[in-house]
Amino acid sequence: NAGVTQTPKFQVLKTGQSMTLQCAQDMNHEYMSWYRQDPGMGLRLIHYSVGAGITDQGEVPNGYNVSRSTTEDFPLRLLSAAPSQTSVYFCASSTDRDNQPQHFGDGTRLSIL
Amino acid sequence: GEDVEQSLFLSVREGDSSVINCTYTDSSSTYLYWYKQEPGAGLQLLTYIFSNMDMKQDQRLTVLLNKKDKHLSLRIADTQTGDSAIYFCAESPLTSGTYKYIFGTGTRLKVLA
Numbered sequence: 001n002a003g004v005t006q007t008p009k010f011q012v013l014k015t016g017q018s019m020t021l022q023c024a025q026d027m028n029h030e031y032m033s034w035y036r037q038d039p040g041m042g043l044r045l046i047h048y049s050v051g052a053g054i055t056d057q058g059e060v061p062n063g064y065n066v067s068r069s070t071t072e073d074f075p076l077r078l079l080s081a082a083p084s085q086t087s088v089y090f091c092a093s094s095t096d097r098d099n100q101p102q103h104f105g106d107g108t109r110l111s112i113l
Numbered sequence: 114g115e116d117v118e119q120s121l122f123l124s125v126r127e128g129d130s131s132v133i134n135c136t137y138t139d140s141s142s143t144y145l146y147w148y149k150q151e152p153g154a155g156l157q158l159l160t161y162i163f164s165n166m167d168m169k170q171d172q173r174l175t176v177l178l179n180k181k182d183k184h185l186s187l188r189i190a191d192t193q194t195g196d197s198a199i200y201f202c203a204e205s206p207l208t209s210g211t212y213k214y215i216f217g218t219g220t221r222l223k224v225l226a
Contacts (some may be wrong), residue, residue: 031212040121042201042216043156050212058213090155094212101146102214106155 002026006091006105013081013112021076021108023091031094032074033058033102034066036087043090049074081112119202119217126225131189133220135202138183145178146203146214147187156201159187189222197224 007022025032030051035043035058045058049068063085065077074093078085088109092102117137125131137145143164148156162169162176162185169176175188189196202217 033212033214035216040218042117042218043203043214044216045213048212092156092214096212101144101158101161102212103158104148104156 004091004093004103004105006089006108008108009106010109011111013078013110015081015083015112017081019078019081019110021078021089021091021110023074023076023105024072025074025091025093025103026072027093027095027103028071029093029095029103030071031096031102032068033092034064034074034076035090035092036060036085037090037107038087046076046089083112086110086112117202117204117215117217119200119220121218122221122223124223124225125192127192127194129192131187131192131196131222131224133187133189133200133202133222135185135187135217136183137185137202137204137215139204139206139215140180140183141207143207144205145176145185146201146205147174147176148201148203150199150201150219152198159200192222192224194224194226197222 004025033048034046044060047066049055088107090107091105094102119135146161147159173190177186199219201219203214
């Protein structure tokens with residue numbers, strides 16, 4: 001059982017480039033979320049989805065787009081990368097059944113030069 | 114506003130007990146979580162506690178919840194070098210939906226041999 005899979009694990013971009021971070025889960029979870037982790041700031045919610053076709057903004061959505069065309073996949077797009085987006089990105093999924101906690105992927109470490 | 118606070122660093126000697134503290138602000142939170150992050154890895158769920166509980170024990174881990182003071186603690190008995198990691202406290206406010214976690218900044222635990 002793979003759980004939450006994120007690709008790539010590492011990426012270096014130049015300012016202005018675009019990129020899509022991939023996230024897939026095989027647990028049939030309704031909820032999926034993207035967080036970014038920065039030193040001394042914990043994890044902050046970027047975007048989230050409560051089901052296929054439904055997305056909403058979190059705390060720090062600017063510069064990022066998401067879509068949820070299937071239950072399994074929740075890609076995060078950087079349209080024009082900026083150095084301030086250098087961070088570690090985590091995808092998480094959960095279900096509302098039995099109040100189960102969120103499961104996290106291993107993260108994507110992204111550097112913008 | 115919603116906020117979760119943790120001290121940034123804790124250092125203990127191997128074999129001693131570690132106590133990591135967390136304060137939160139949203140009294141509507143139904144669940145409170147502890148996650149562990151080892152270097153270069155994702156977040157691993159350690160344990161969680163429902164808001165109507167005062168204590169939960171799971172092997173070497175003991176979680177204490179003081180709802181009146183909005184204070185959560187994680188005690189690790191017989192701390193080992195493998196426990197060195199960053200520990201995140203997170204709350205799940207009922208008003209935000211159970212899939213929108215608010216994370217603390219994380220406490221970096223260093224275990225000295």
